[in-house]
Amino acid sequence: MAVGLSDVLPPLHAVAGVRLGTTAAGIRKPGRPDLVVIELAPGSDCAAVFTRNAFCAAPVTVARRNLAARMPRYLLINTGNANAGTGAPGLRGAEECCAALAAQTGCDPSEVLPFSTGVIGEPLPVDRIVRGLPPARAALRADGWADAATGIMTTDTVPKGVTRGLRLGGHTVTVTGIAKGSGMIHPDMATMLAFVATDARVRPDLLQRCLQEAIDDSFNCITVDGDTSTNDACVLIATGAASAPPLLSEQDERYPALREAIAGVCMELAQAIVRDAEGVTKFITVDTVQGRDRDECRAVGYAVALSPLVKTAFFASDPNWGRILAAVGRSGLSGFDVDAVSVYLDEVCIVRGGGRAPDYTEERGREVMQRSEITIRIELARGHARARIWTSDFSYDYVRINAEYRT
Amino acid sequence: MAVGLSDVLPPLHAVAGVRLGTTAAGIRKPGRPDLVVIELAPGSDCAAVFTRNAFCAAPVTVARRNLAARMPRYLLINTGNANAGTGAPGLRGAEECCAALAAQTGCDPSEVLPFSTGVIGEPLPVDRIVRGLPPARAALRADGWADAATGIMTTDTVPKGVTRGLRLGGHTVTVTGIAKGSGMIHPDMATMLAFVATDARVRPDLLQRCLQEAIDDSFNCITVDGDTSTNDACVLIATGAASAPPLLSEQDERYPALREAIAGVCMELAQAIVRDAEGVTKFITVDTVQGRDRDECRAVGYAVALSPLVKTAFFASDPNWGRILAAVGRSGLSGFDVDAVSVYLDEVCIVRGGGRAPDYTEERGREVMQRSEITIRIELARGHARARIWTSDFSYDYVRINAEYRT
Numbered sequence: 001m002a003v004g005l006s007d008v009l010p011p012l013h014a015v016a017g018v019r020l021g022t023t024a025a026g027i028r029k030p031g032r033p034d035l036v037v038i039e040l041a042p043g044s045d046c047a048a049v050f051t052r053n054a055f056c057a058a059p060v061t062v063a064r065r066n067l068a069a070r071m072p073r074y075l076l077i078n079t080g081n082a083n084a085g086t087g088a089p090g091l092r093g094a095e096e097c098c099a100a101l102a103a104q105t106g107c108d109p110s111e112v113l114p115f116s117t118g119v120i121g122e123p124l125p126v127d128r129i130v131r132g133l134p135p136a137r138a139a140l141r142a143d144g145w146a147d148a149a150t151g152i153m154t155t156d157t158v159p160k161g162v163t164r165g166l167r168l169g170g171h172t173v174t175v176t177g178i179a180k181g182s183g184m185i186h187p188d189m190a191t192m193l194a195f196v197a198t199d200a201r202v203r204p205d206l207l208q209r210c211l212q213e214a215i216d217d218s219f220n221c222i223t224v225d226g227d228t229s230t231n232d233a234c235v236l237i238a239t240g241a242a243s244a245p246p247l248l249s250e251q252d253e254r255y256p257a258l259r260e261a262i263a264g265v266c267m268e269l270a271q272a273i274v275r276d277a278e279g280v281t282k283f284i285t286v287d288t289v290q291g292r293d294r295d296e297c298r299a300v301g302y303a304v305a306l307s308p309l310v311k312t313a314f315f316a317s318d319p320n321w322g323r324i325l326a327a328v329g330r331s332g333l334s335g336f337d338v339d340a341v342s343v344y345l346d347e348v349c350i351v352r353g354g355g356r357a358p359d360y361t362e363e364r365g366r367e368v369m370q371r372s373e374i375t376i377r378i379e380l381a382r383g384h385a386r387a388r389i390w391t392s393d394f395s396y397d398y399v400r401i402n403a404e405y406r407t
Numbered sequence: 408m409a410v411g412l413s414d415v416l417p418p419l420h421a422v423a424g425v426r427l428g429t430t431a432a433g434i435r436k437p438g439r440p441d442l443v444v445i446e447l448a449p450g451s452d453c454a455a456v457f458t459r460n461a462f463c464a465a466p467v468t469v470a471r472r473n474l475a476a477r478m479p480r481y482l483l484i485n486t487g488n489a490n491a492g493t494g495a496p497g498l499r500g501a502e503e504c505c506a507a508l509a510a511q512t513g514c515d516p517s518e519v520l521p522f523s524t525g526v527i528g529e530p531l532p533v534d535r536i537v538r539g540l541p542p543a544r545a546a547l548r549a550d551g552w553a554d555a556a557t558g559i560m561t562t563d564t565v566p567k568g569v570t571r572g573l574r575l576g577g578h579t580v581t582v583t584g585i586a587k588g589s590g591m592i593h594p595d596m597a598t599m600l601a602f603v604a605t606d607a608r609v610r611p612d613l614l615q616r617c618l619q620e621a622i623d624d625s626f627n628c629i630t631v632d633g634d635t636s637t638n639d640a641c642v643l644i645a646t647g648a649a650s651a652p653p654l655l656s657e658q659d660e661r662y663p664a665l666r667e668a669i670a671g672v673c674m675e676l677a678q679a680i681v682r683d684a685e686g687v688t689k690f691i692t693v694d695t696v697q698g699r700d701r702d703e704c705r706a707v708g709y710a711v712a713l714s715p716l717v718k719t720a721f722f723a724s725d726p727n728w729g730r731i732l733a734a735v736g737r738s739g740l741s742g743f744d745v746d747a748v749s750v751y752l753d754e755v756c757i758v759r760g761g762g763r764a765p766d767y768t769e770e771r772g773r774e775v776m777q778r779s780e781i782t783i784r785i786e787l788a789r790g791h792a793r794a795r796i797w798t799s800d801f802s803y804d805y806v807r808i809n810a811e812y813r814t
Contacts, residue, residue, distance in 0.1 A: 054743045055736030055761070085732045087746070087762030120729020121763055184716060184733065225715040227730070228737040308632040308715070308801075309591055309809055316810030322527020323634070325492045326591065329462030330635040336461045339494070354462070355494030356528055394715075399803050402716055403723035 002158050002276040003283040003372050003392075012145035013163045013174045016199040017041035017239025020144030022151035025132025027125055028080030028118060033151035035132040037101065038075040038195065039140055044239040045201070046072050047208040048113075049215055051187075051232035057084035058124075059114040060231060062094040066110045071204075073111040075195065075235065076101055078118075078129055079154050079180075084230040085121040093124035100130040104137065117154055117180065117193055117231050149178040152193055155401060156182045160272040164261045168254045171244035173200045175261045179269035183278040183402060185224035186306075187215075187232055192273060194219065194234040196265055200258055201240030202247045209250075211236040214263040218270035221298075222390045224277040225398075226306045236262065274390045279397030282314050285375040286389040290382060296333055297387035300378060303331035304389075311394030314374070319365025321350040328378060340381035346374055409565050409683040410690040410779050410799075419552035420570045420581045423606040424448035424646025427551030429558035432539025434532055435487030435525060440558040442539040444508070445482040445602065446547055451646040452608070453479050454615040455520075456622055458594075458639035464491035465531075466521040467638060469501040473517045478611075480518040482602065482642065483508055483536075486561050486587075490523040490531040491637040500531035507537040511544065524561055524587065524600055524638050556585040559600055562808060563589045567679040571668045575661045578651035580607045582668045586676040590685040590809060592631035593713075594622075594639055599680060601626065601641040603672055607665055608647030609654045616657075618643040621670040625677035628705075629797045631684040632805070633713045643669065681797045686804030689721050692782040693796040697789060703740055704794035707785060710738035711796075718801030721781070726772025728757040735785060747788035753781055 018040060025035040040046070048067055050060045066072065076097055083090045098112035116124070139147070149159035163176040181192030202210065215234055240246065247255055275283050286305050291297035304310055307327040313320040324343055329336075343351035345368045350360050368374060425447060432442040447453070455474055457467045473479065483504060490497045505519035523531070546554070556566035570583040588599030609617065622641060647653065654662055682690050693712050698704035711717055714734040720727040731750055736743075750758035752775040757767050775781060 053733060053736040054740065055732045055745050082729070085729050085758070085762050087760060090762070120727075120733060184730075186737075227714050227716045227733060230729075230733050230736060307634050308805070309634045312806050312809035315806065318810070320527075322489070322492050322637075323591075325462045326460060326527060326634060326637050329460040329637060330593075333461060338462050351492070353494055355492050355497070394806060396803050396806050398715070399719050399722065399801060399806060402719035403725070 003280055005158050005272055005275045007158050009146050009149060009159050009161045010163065012161045012176050013165060014142035015174050015176050015197040015239060017044055017241030018197045018237065019140040019142050020148040021136040021139035022144060022147040023132050023135040023139055025128050027078055027128050033147065034079045035129060035136050036077040036148045036151040037136040037140065038148065040073055040237055041239050041241055044071065044237055045204045045207055046235060046237050047204065047211040048233060048235045049211060051229055053228050053230050055085060055230050057082055057116060057231045058086055058090035058094045059083055059116045060233060061091060062098065063113040063115065063233065066113055069110045072113045073107045074101055074105065075113050075115065077115040077152055077193065079152055080118040081116060081122055081124050082118045082120045082231050083116040083124040086123060090124060093126045096126050097129050101133055104133060115193055115233055120230060145176055145178060152178065152180040154180060155278055156180050156276050158276055160269055160276065162265045162268040164265055166257055166261045168200060168244045168258060171242060173198060173242045173244050173258065175265050177265040177269050179273060181273040182276050183224055184227045184229045185222060185273060185277065186226045186228045187219045187222065192229060192232055194269055196262060197237035197239065198262065199239050199242035200244055200247060202238040206247060206250060207236060207238050210259050210262055213259065214266040217263060218266040221388060222270050222274050223302060223305050224274065224392055271390055274392050277392035278401045279395040280392040281395055282393040283373045284314060284391050284393065286391065287375055287377045288380065289377065289386045290380045291385040292383040293385045294387050297385050298389065300328055300331045301387050301389035303327045304376060305391035308394055314393035315395045317366065317369040319345060319350065319362065319369050324376060325351060342379040344377040410687055412565050412679055412682045414565050416553050416556060416566050416568045417570065419568045419583050420572060421549040422581050422583050422604040422646060424451055424648030425604045425644065426547040426549050427555040428543040428546035429551060429554040430539050430542040430546055432535050434485055434535050440554065441486045442536060442543050443484040443555045443558040444543040444547065445555065447480055447644055448646050448648055451478065451644055452611045452614055453642060453644050454611065454618040455640060455642045456618060458636055460635050460637050462492060462637050464489050464523060464638045465493055465497035465501045466490055466523045467640060468498060469505065470520040470522065470640065473520055476517045479520045480514045481508055481512065482520050482522065484522040484559055484600065485536055486559055487525040488523060488529055488531050489525045489527045489638050492528040493530060497531060500533045503533050504536050508540055511540060522600055522640055527637060552583055552585060559585065559587040561587060561589065562685055563587050563683055565683055567676055567683065569672045569675040571672055573664055573668050575607060575651045575665060578649060580605060580649045580651055580665065582672050584672040584676050586680060588680040589683050590631055591634040591636045592629060592680060592684065593633045593635045594626045594629065599636060599639055601676055603669065604644035604646065605669065606646050606649035607651055607654060609645040613654060613657065614643060614645050617666050617669055620666065621673040624670060625673040628795060629677050629681050630709065630712050631681065631799055678797055681799050684799035685808045686802040687799040688802055689800040690780045691721060691798050691800065693798065694782055694784045695787065696784065696793045697787045698792040699790040700792045701794050704792050705796065707735055707738045708794050708796035710734045711783060712798035715801055721800035722802045724773065724776040726752060726757065726769065726776050731783060732758060749786040751784040
């Protein structure tokens with residue numbers, strides 16, 4: 001069960017200029033919503049980041065190319081099949097799907113961005129996707145966010161969506177986003193599938209920078225299993241359909257508020273992915289502080305967050321702090337004074353001066369470890385930088401889910 | 408159960424100049440062999456490498472310092488307690504154990520090298536170790552290798568020992584080694600505990616080089632869970648008690664044969680650790696070939712060997728080659744042509760040209776995946792370098808063993 005997430009989405013506000021339609025196209029299993037069309041009003045701007053995995057999926061290649069050519073009118077998302085490791089036929093398949101939607105809507109094929117998620121290495125069922133386009137288009141509506149959040153799920157146990165309203169210089173603006181992801185989560189300058197939209201108007205280069213900054217602090221700070229997906233993508237749409245005048249520069253006094261809202265939506269979606277990680281029983285924040293720079297804090301945080309030994313100890317609610325120390329110790333810090341390090345589990349200091357804190361007791365450690373949300377705070381005592389990483393524990397169910405995934 | 412390892416050790420040849428004594432000192436659990444003394448004849452030389460984990464254990468610090476001061480007469484090894492993360496009291500504890508053995512044997516405390524393995528972060532029970540020294544010394548004998556192999560085990564399910572005899576310019580020489588390790592295995596320029604001895608005489612700097620080379624191709628090529636231990640150590644002893652004249656230089660025509668024997672013992676011990684990895688059901692060789700250099704082949708091999716998704720797929724005997732491709736793709740190769748890559752599972756080609764091989768069938772993949780020993784061969788098609796990494800799969804039992812470790 002997901003940690004700290006409701007099975008039911010909160011109400012997601014419509015974003016003027018965006019309509020979403022979801023259908024069950026039978027891509028992998030019958031009767032399950034698996035095809036989503038997102039329609040953007042003419043004049044919408046769009047920023048995106050994609051996986052850095054060299055084996056990127058065919059839709060990533062096509063979406064990158066199309067976005068470089070012109071602003072999109074449609075996003076086309078399927079689950080059940082990743083269309084990755086599919087070579088030239090996979091590229092043709094992604095292009096055929098875009099062409100079919102373009103023909104039905106009268107736009108150019110390059111105005112469609114394709115996204116796929118699911119099993120790697122199987123041929124994309126183009127026919128089923130094309131047959132699913134009319135019902136998906138018929139379902140298009142401004143309040144289709146919740147259905148779309150469900151329609152992009154794979155091993156996710158709950159849909160993920162976040163919404164924010166804000167006032168921008170006297171005008172009301174909305175930011176709404178949805179995301180999917182549960183395993184193969186270790187985004188590298190990108191993320192799993194996430195789609196965030198606002199009805200503000202933002203200059204395209206500023207929109208891209210805003211997205212990159214939001215991602216660096218959110219999707220690029222989570223890991224479930226260290227495996228970077230072939231299909232990661234995060235899209236930020238600005239329709240400009242709200243009444244607020246365009247944001248043209250970082251110096252615009254309204255920009256910080258919008259950036260904060262977008263970053264907040266990304267952060268909450270990223271954390272939702274970890275809260276719904278495969279087999280999760282604990283939501284763990286690794287807060288590394290007092291480092292020389294952010295990079296070394298991230299290196300320490302990831303060493304701890306990725307350690308199977310740390311993750312199984314959390315699953316067992318065992319305050320085995322030696323495993324945390326061992327992970328910190330192998331994270332590659334130069335000139336590192338281990339005797340200066342302190343480690344906390346929530347409010348309980350477990351390590352001070354490189355060894356067990358004098359006032360620490362196993363009882364206090366066990367009490368903290370029973371919680372479903374725990375912060376590991378690592379004080380490096382060598383600077384003022386900080387980084388937070390979010391991760392999940394490692395359970396029998398992680399093994400079961402990934403051993404049975406294709407059956 | 409360990410993969411391809413017998414519960415019973417093969418006969419391990421005595422090494423002239425080395426005696427070993429093992430006892431049950433009740434360090435963590437009563438009645439279990441947990442204390443080993445290894446006595447080296449006067450004039451023996453010794454080379455060693457230790458963990459690069461910044462949080463190295465107290466015995467690692469003491470052993471490094473003592474070895475730098477003079478050649479050892481005794482190795483003192485305990486299991487059940489790693490004496491890591493124990494601060495200044497841990498250092499004092501390790502020194503007290505060395506001093507006690509020195510006092511009983513009439514050597515200097517700096518002629519004793521201490522080694523510990525077990526739970527991190529608990530105070531070393533110095534009293535029990537000191538009380539165990541007389542029975543351990545009373546048990547000293549030249550054919551004590553098998554008992555010592557058992558005496559250094561922690562979560563290992565079988566003892567690990569390898570022996571080689573060779574002729575060196577008309578003289579018979581023996582190389583025998585033992586090792587322990589099963590989890591927290593991702594040696595970084597070092598290894599888990601391993602003790603290898605020969606009765607050849609080898610100049611100390613040559614002995615160190617010989618050990619380093621042997622380790623680079625063996626212990627430094629294995630991983631179970633990516634976690635580098637705080638206590639890794641590998642010791643190579645040359646007693647010089649055989650009749651063969653000393654080896655003084657790499658140009659000595661007898662050197663390649665001895666180096667090969669030592670490297671072979673290290674390789675077999677390293678693989679034995681993986682074969683007995685926590686929860687192992689499959690022994691996996693990741694053979695990355697046609698790379699630009701060895702480093703990039705190792706990066707690819709480790710990305711695959713460490714992927715929880717690849718490891719759970721092997722546990723499930725599921726030929727989910729998409730996960731292998733995804734791991735190769737995130738390993739950070741620059742200018743990488745994914746369309747040139749081929750991947751084999753043993754003799755079955757599963758990927759060619761960046762996608763599923765035309766003649767591949769799921770049936771053939773499943774047949775290979777039923778085997779308990781499988782080689783993944785990754786052809787990068789961009790050079791002539793190669794690297795092999797050995798790893799295990801990821802099972803329910805890995806989670807169980809590490810969730811229950813301290814209970």
